Amino acid sequence: MRKEVYSLCFMCSVRCPIKVVVENGQAKWIEGNPHVAGMEGSLCPRGAAGLALLNDTQRVQSPLIRTGPRGSGKWKKATWAEALDYVAEKLQAIIGQHGPQSVVLAERTQLATHVSKTFLRAIGSPNHCTHDAICKGSVNTAGRSLFGYTDAQMSFDYKNTKHIVFYGRNFFEAVEVKAVNALMEAVENGAKITYIDPRVTVTATKAHDYFMIRPGTDLALNYALMHVIIKEKLYDAHFVERWVDGFAELQDFVQPYTPEWAERETGIEAHRIVNLARQISKQKPSVIFHFGYRGASHPQEIYLRRSILILNALMGSVEAKGGLFFKKGPGEVGGKPARKLTEQEGLPKVDVVRFDKVGTADFPLPDKNHGVAQMLPMAILNEDPYPLKALIAYRFDPLMSIPDMNQNKRALDQLDLVVTIDINYSDIAWYSDVILPESTYLERLDCVQQANGLKPQMFLRHQALSPRYDTRPGAIILKQLAERLGVGQYFPYETMEDLVRWQLEGTGFYLEDFAKKGFVAYTDKQIFWDRENGIKFKTPSGKIELVSSLLEEAGYPSFPAYEPVSSPPEGQYRLMVGRCAQHTHVSTQNNPYLNELVPENCLWIHTKEAERLGIKDGDWVEVSSKVGSGEIRAHVTDMIHPEAVFMLHGFGHQARSAARSFNRGLADGVLQENISDTIGGSPALDETVVTVKRLH
Ligand SMILES: Nc1nc2c(c(=O)[nH]1)N[C@H]1C(S)=C(S)[C@@H](COP(=O)(O)OP(=O)(O)OC[C@H]3O[C@@H](n4cnc5c(=O)[nH]c(N)nc54)[C@H](O)[C@@H]3O)O[C@H]1N2
Ligand SMILES: Nc1nc2c(c(=O)[nH]1)N[C@H]1C(S)=C(S)[C@@H](COP(=O)(O)OP(=O)(O)OC[C@H]3O[C@@H](n4cnc5c(=O)[nH]c(N)nc54)[C@H](O)[C@@H]3O)O[C@H]1N2
Ligand code: SF4
Ligand SMILES: [Mo]
Numbered sequence: 001m002r003k004e005v006y007s008l009c010f011m012c013s014v015r016c017p018i019k020v021v022v023e024n025g026q027a028k029w030i031e032g033n034p035h036v037a038g039m040e041g042s043l044c045p046r047g048a049a050g051l052a053l054l055n056d057t058q059r060v061q062s063p064l065i066r067t068g069p070r071g072s073g074k075w076k077k078a079t080w081a082e083a084l085d086y087v088a089e090k091l092q093a094i095i096g097q098h099g100p101q102s103v104v105l106a107e108r109t110q111l112a113t114h115v116s117k118t119f120l121r122a123i124g125s126p127n128h129c130t131h132d133a134i135c136k137g138s139v140n141t142a143g144r145s146l147f148g149y150t151d152a153q154m155s156f157d158y159k160n161t162k163h164i165v166f167y168g169r170n171f172f173e174a175v176e177v178k179a180v181n182a183l184m185e186a187v188e189n190g191a192k193i194t195y196i197d198p199r200v201t202v203t204a205t206k207a208h209d210y211f212m213i214r215p216g217t218d219l220a221l222n223y224a225l226m227h228v229i230i231k232e233k234l235y236d237a238h239f240v241e242r243w244v245d246g247f248a249e250l251q252d253f254v255q256p257y258t259p260e261w262a263e264r265e266t267g268i269e270a271h272r273i274v275n276l277a278r279q280i281s282k283q284k285p286s287v288i289f290h291f292g293y294r295g296a297s298h299p300q301e302i303y304l305r306r307s308i309l310i311l312n313a314l315m316g317s318v319e320a321k322g323g324l325f326f327k328k329g330p331g332e333v334g335g336k337p338a339r340k341l342t343e344q345e346g347l348p349k350v351d352v353v354r355f356d357k358v359g360t361a362d363f364p365l366p367d368k369n370h371g372v373a374q375m376l377p378m379a380i381l382n383e384d385p386y387p388l389k390a391l392i393a394y395r396f397d398p399l400m401s402i403p404d405m406n407q408n409k410r411a412l413d414q415l416d417l418v419v420t421i422d423i424n425y426s427d428i429a430w431y432s433d434v435i436l437p438e439s440t441y442l443e444r445l446d447c448v449q450q451a452n453g454l455k456p457q458m459f460l461r462h463q464a465l466s467p468r469y470d471t472r473p474g475a476i477i478l479k480q481l482a483e484r485l486g487v488g489q490y491f492p493y494e495t496m497e498d499l500v501r502w503q504l505e506g507t508g509f510y511l512e513d514f515a516k517k518g519f520v521a522y523t524d525k526q527i528f529w530d531r532e533n534g535i536k537f538k539t540p541s542g543k544i545e546l547v548s549s550l551l552e553e554a555g556y557p558s559f560p561a562y563e564p565v566s567s568p569p570e571g572q573y574r575l576m577v578g579r580c581a582q583h584t585h586v587s588t589q590n591n592p593y594l595n596e597l598v599p600e601n602c603l604w605i606h607t608k609e610a611e612r613l614g615i616k617d618g619d620w621v622e623v624s625s626k627v628g629s630g631e632i633r634a635h636v637t638d639m640i641h642p643e644a645v646f647m648l649h650g651f652g653h654q655a656r657s658a659a660r661s662f663n664r665g666l667a668d669g670v671l672q673e674n675i676s677d678t679i680g681g682s683p684a685l686d687e688t689v690v691t692v693k694r695l696h
Contacts, residue, residue, distance in 0.1 A: 006518025138680025148538025168295015236316025
C-alpha cells in the first residue's frame with residue numbers, strides 16, 4: 001500500500017514542511033511539501049538524508065542504563081518501565097534531599113517544549129532552559145530593546161527585497177529552505193546581496209559585493225554607515241519622524257564615527273562604506289539588514305545586533321514590503337492559537353531564582369522564557385546560587401554545545417543524575433546515566449506547530465510510519481515520568497493524538513483538517529500593519545526606542561563608546577566557527593549519507609600565516625587556547641582574513657557507538673572559552689584567541 005504523509009522535517013530546527021511517500025510501511029521518498037509556497041518540492045542535503053537517519057542501525061534502539069563509569073560506554077538494555085522507574089526513583093531522592101530546584105531540564109526549543117516546561121513547573125523547579133541564548137540570545141535582547149519583540153517574533157520578506165546585507169549570516173550554507181528559495185527569486189528579479197565576513201563562504205561567492213572585514217569589527221562598520229546615512233540625509237525621514245525615539249541622540253553619537261575612522265578599524269575602504277550607504281538607501285524601504293544569528297559573536301554583541309536593527313529603522317524597512325516584519329498570530333484575524341499545557345489552570349508558578357540568575361540584578365535582560373544555558377557548568381561547579389544535582393538533556397547536548405568542553409565535563413561529574421532524551425548516541429547521551437530514546441520525526445506525531453508570520457497558520461508533524469526500534473515520543477516519555485513523580489494530573493492525554501486534539505480545542509480546527517496538506521491557515525491574505533498608524537511596537541513608548549528604556553532601566557547605556565578591537569599577537573588568531581550545508585550542529589555527523597559528504601572538519605588558515613608557521617595544506621596542526629587544545633588538519637587558503645582561523649562546529653565526537661563520526665575532526669568547544677555578552681546573553685563564540693603549531 002502506498003500513502004503520502006504531510007509532515008515536518010526535523011533534520012534541523014527550521015522544520016520545513018515535507019511530503020513523505022510510504023509504501024508497505026517503509027518510507028521511500030521525502031520531498032518539500034508541494035502545497036507550501038516556497039518549498040516547491042525542495043529540501044536541503046540534510047532533509048534528504050532523513051531516510052538514512054530513520055534506517056541507521058547506529059542510533060539508540062532501546063532505553064539504556066549505565067553499568068560502567070560515566071562515558072565508558074557500558075550499558076544495560078532496559079525496558080521502558082525499568083528505565084523510567086530508575087530515573088523517577090533517583091529524581092525523587094534528589095528532590096527530597098536538595099529540593100526541586102536542584103533539577104535542570106535543558107533542551108533545544110521544539111514543538112514539545114510546553115510539555116517540558118510543564119514537567120518542571122509540576123515538580124516545582126524554575127530551571128528549564130533552552131538553547132536559545134547560545135544560538136542568538138543577544139539578537140533576542142536587542143530586538144526587545146528596540147521594538148519590544150524578540151527575533152523569533154520577526155522575520156524578513158526576502159522575496160520582495162531589493163537589497164539585503166548579511167553580517168556573517170552564511171545564508172546559502174546555514175540554510176532555511178523556504179528563505180533561500182525566496183531570496184533566489186528576489187535575486188532573479190534584480191535584488192542585490194552584500195555579504196560581510198572575514199571568510200569567503202558560499203554566500204560570499206553569490207554576493208554582488210563582499211567585504212572581508214577584520215574579525216570582530218562589524219560594529220565600527222555600522223556606526224560609519226549610520227554616520228553617512230544621517231550626514232547625507234539618506235534615511236526615511238517620514239518613518240523616522242513617525243516611529244523612532246532617540247534619533248537626535250543617535251545623530252550626536254555617530255558624529256565622530258566617520259568612514260575613514262572605520263576603514264582603520266575594519267580594513268574596509270571608506271569609499272566602499274559610503275557607497276554601500278548610498279546604494280542601499282536608493283532602494284529603501286524594501287531593504288534588509290539581516291540581524292544574523294551566530295557570526296560575529298563577541299562580548300559586546302548586543303550593540304552589534306542593535307546597530308543592525310537600527311539600520312533597518314533608518315531605512316524605514318520595518319513592516320515594509322521587502323523589509324523586516326513582525327509575525328502575526330491568529331488573534332489578528334480573530335482566531336485562537338493552539339493550547340499549550342503550560343496554560344492549564346492550577347499548574348504551579350515557581351517563584352525561585354533560576355540557576356543562571358536570569359531576571360535578577362546579576363543578569364537582568366536575557367529572555368526568561370529561555371534562560372542562559374551556558375551558565376550551567378559554572379552554576380554546577382560553584383553551587384551558585386544553590387547546588388544542582390540532576391540534569392535532563394532533551395535534544396540538546398550541553399557537553400558539545402556549551403563552550404569549554406573540559407569545564408563542562410568537570411561540571412557533569414558533580415551531578416548525581418544525568419538523563420538524556422535523544423535519538424542518537426550523542427556525546428551527552430554517551431556521558432549519561434540513562435538514555436531514553438525518542439522516536440525520530442518520521443516515527444512520531446508531534447505537538448502542533450503554531451506558525452505565525454505574514455499569514456498565521458498551524459502545521460502538524462504527522463507520523464509517517466511506526467517506530468523502527470523501542471522508542472517513544474518525548475511528550476509521552478515526560479508524561480510517564482511525571483506520573484511516577486506523582487504529578488501526572490498535568491498531562492491530560494494517553495497518546496500523542498489525544499494531546500494534539502487537546503491543543504486544537506477551541507481553535508475551530510481539527511486533527512483531520514491537517515491530513516490533506518499538512519497545515520491549516522487562519523487567513524489567505526498577507527497581513528502588514530498600516531505604516532502610518534498601525535505598527536504595534538511593544539516598547540513602553542510604543543515606538544522604536546533607540547534610547548532604550550529596557551537597557552537604561554537595567555543600568556546599561558544605549559550608546560556606549562566604541563571599544564577598538566585589538567589584533568591578536570603575532571602567531572595567534574581569532575578562532576571563528578560555523579556551519580556547512582551538509583550538517584546540523586552536533587547531530588548529523590554520524591548520518592551515513594552526510595558523513596560521507598563531510599566526514600571531518602579542518603582549520604582554515606591564511607596562506608601567508610601558514611607559510612610563516614611552516615604549515616602546508618593538509619598538514620596536521622595543534623590548536624590551543626587558554627582552556628584546551630587539539631589536533632586537526634590545516635586548510636591553507638587566501639579565502640580568510642589573516643587575523644582569523646576557522647573551523648566547522650560539530651566534529652570531534654567521543655561516543656564510540658556512533659562509529660562513523662567517532663574521533664573524526666576536532667570539537668570547537670574544546671578550544672572556546674565560556675565567556676558571554678553579559679547584557680544580551682549570547683556566548684562570545686568568536687572571541688577566543690588560539691595558537692597554531694605544525695605537528696611533526
Ligand atoms: N546547514 C545548516 N544550516 C543551519 C544550521 C545548521 O546547523 N546547519 N543551523 C541553523 C541555526 S540554529 C543557526 S543559529 C543558523 C546559523 O546561521 P549563521 O549565523 O549564518 O551560521 P554560521 O555558520 O555560524 O556562520 C557564521 C559566520 O560568521 C562568520 N564570522 C565570524 N566572526 C565574524 C565577524 O567578526 N564578523 C562577521 N561579519 N562574520 C564573522 C564566520 O566566518 C561564519 O561564516 O543556521 C541555521 N541553519
Ligand atoms: N561550541 C559551539 N557551541 C555551539 C554552537 C557553535 O557553533 N559552537 N552553535 C550554537 C547554536 S547556533 C545552536 S542552535 C546550538 C544547538 O545545540 P544543540 O541543540 O545541542 O545541537 P543539535 O545538533 O541541534 O541537537 C542536539 C541533540 O539533539 C538530538 N536530536 C536530534 N533530533 C532529535 C529528536 O527528534 N529528538 C530528540 N530527543 N533528540 C534529537 C541530536 O542527536 C543531538 O544530540 O548549539 C550552540 N552551541
Ligand atoms: S533546512 Fe533542511 S534540515 Fe532543516 S528542516 Fe529544512 S530540509 Fe530539514
Ligand atoms: Mo542556532
